[in-house]
């Protein structure tokens with residue numbers, strides 16, 4: 247009865263009701279969107295290294311090592327010697343290793359020197375392996391395998407020839423154009439940094455650098471070329487898979503105490519936790535801003551309900567004369583606030599899902615963020631419940647005022 | 662008339678809006694009988710609407726007793742008074758009687774939403790509440806199919822008053838109270854409105870209390886009560902505040 251009246255009353259004030267709903271919906275969209283992106287970015291970071299037990303590199307901070315080696319964020323640290331890599335890779339508790347050599351780029355994309363183990367052991371999105379969409383993995387010194395984004399945005403196909411440059415970034419001083427690579431394969435999209443990476447063999451990368459030293463680098467020319475060996479000179483870092491997860495801590499200790507050179511081994515989960523601590527402050531302030539926007543949206547509702555009360559005193563008096571109890575007047579106004587809040591939340595949630603469906607490919611390609619369009623998480627339900635509670639709480643204000651009015655005015659209709 | 666049962670009995674009723682404000686109502690005694698048509702006349706601000714609020718149980722007197730249909734409504738709790746009003750009293754205001762966001766038909770049926778008793782009585786013929794509402798509106802020349810679903814904002818003042826009358830009468834309330842229902846109508850309309858109000862009340866044996874400052878209407882009623890003669894407020898009430906929600 248009262249609920250029906252509330253709905254009809256809102257329908258009668260369609261325009262303001264729609265505006266109020268819209269402002270609540272937008273604020274809910276922002277709040278849920280921030281939470282969803284926060285959650286998904288964590289998920290996606292975690293998924294990127296889902297199969298790896300240890301990341302090993304030269305001595306540095308765990309966060310720096312993880313970000314540079316796995317996510318290609320920031321600059322790589324010092325290289326580690328090939329024999330150190332071998333020493334650890336040959337440990338009995340190690341199941342596999344993937345050596346990574348970073349430091350070069352191709353038109354803004356990172357170039358990664360590695361081995362076929364990369365295609366065999368790297369996992370993303372929990373347990374998926376890399377899949378070639380076209381061509382074959384690299385084999386020879388001149389082969390290159392492109393991530394999906396690289397191929398797509400630079401319009402490369404299998405068979406194209408590319409030249410890599412020393413150093414990261416778009417503008418590089420030395421182009422290794424004496425040693426061009428040929429695209430042999432293009433990877434399917436993963437939603438991880440792999441999509442934005444050019445993969446070559448360690449040997450290929452080495453060949454490029456030897457050319458620099460012998461040919462272009464005047465310093466190298468004076469000192470004279472180094473002895474040529476079959477083993478690569480160095481790697482930047484390597485990923486380690488252990489035979490048993492339980493051995494991770496002892497393996498980490500062993501690496502950290504390695505005597506050949508100072509090394510750092512990090513457990514990806516632990517290092518990510520540190521990353522979250524760093525990004526936590528930003529997330530909190532983003533959350534605070536979106537929570538404030540919700541408050542603004544709900545205040546809009548408060549204002550519109552309060553201003554409507556003045557002109558509705560007559561209506562209240564009529565309802566009282568028909569036998570409506572003051573409590574029913576109270577619930578009528580509260581019901582309107584509740585409906586506005588509920589509609590705002592629903593519209594906001596619908597907009598969020600529509601936005602996710604429409605924007606997921608953009609997020610994936612531009613930010614490397616794979617966003618699942620799944621049911622709301624527990625945290626999101628909690629936020630929705632909080633907004634609903636806040637809406638009701640704010641609705642109490644005009645409801646209480648109308649209650650007071652209806653007691654004080656009695657049935658005397660004022661004009 | 663004198664053999665009829667009293668519908669309203671007031672004794673020594675005193676009321677002021679707040680404990681500190683002057684007494685607005687001070688009535689030693691007033692009796693209105695069943696099926697009587699009473700015209701209550703008095704100057705603006707003299708407290709007529711306040712008295713109607715007391716009769717309807719929206720307010721309670723600070724001292725004295727009010728019996729409506731044999732029940733002491735001053736002794737009832739707030740909820741009981743609201744229910745009593747919903748069940749037994751039909752109200753018509755001067756203007757702006759209708760809920761603006763409901764259709765004509767919904768407005769007329771509204772009292773049955775607040776009172777099961779009136780709902781049951783309205784659908785008593787087995788035809789349902791809406792059928793009874795349409796029957797009432799027919800009597801008032803308002804049952805045009807297009808009119809029934811129309812928003813009440815799109816009605817003339819006279820039409821609005823007829824809808825208000827239908828709403829006050831649905832479910833056969835024993836007491837119909839009209840607070841200056843005709844003051845916004847022209848003379849012809851006023852006469853027609855009174856005709857139908859009388860007719861409907863007579864059919865139902867309803868008691869009618871009609872408030873106005875327009876003395877010319879008085880001749881058509883069973884009894885005219887000059888409000889100044891029964892209500893003689895003097896000084897402040899020093900009784901404890903008995904006003905309840």
Ligand SMILES: Nc1ncnc2c1ncn2[C@@H]1O[C@H](COP(=O)(O)OP(=O)(O)OP(=O)(O)O)[C@@H](O)[C@H]1O
Pocket residue numbers: 654655656658678679685703704705706707708709710711712874
């Ligand atoms: N809600 C209220 N709070 C305080 N005082 C009130 C309230 N309503 C009315 N009054 C006062 O009570 C007195 C009587 O008012 P009331 O409305 O009953 O007069 P009335 O006879 O109906 O006048 P009118 O013919 O103009 O409608 C007035 O002095 C008015 O100021």
Ligand SMILES: [Mg+2]
Pocket residue numbers: 709710711840
């Ligand atoms: Mg009045």
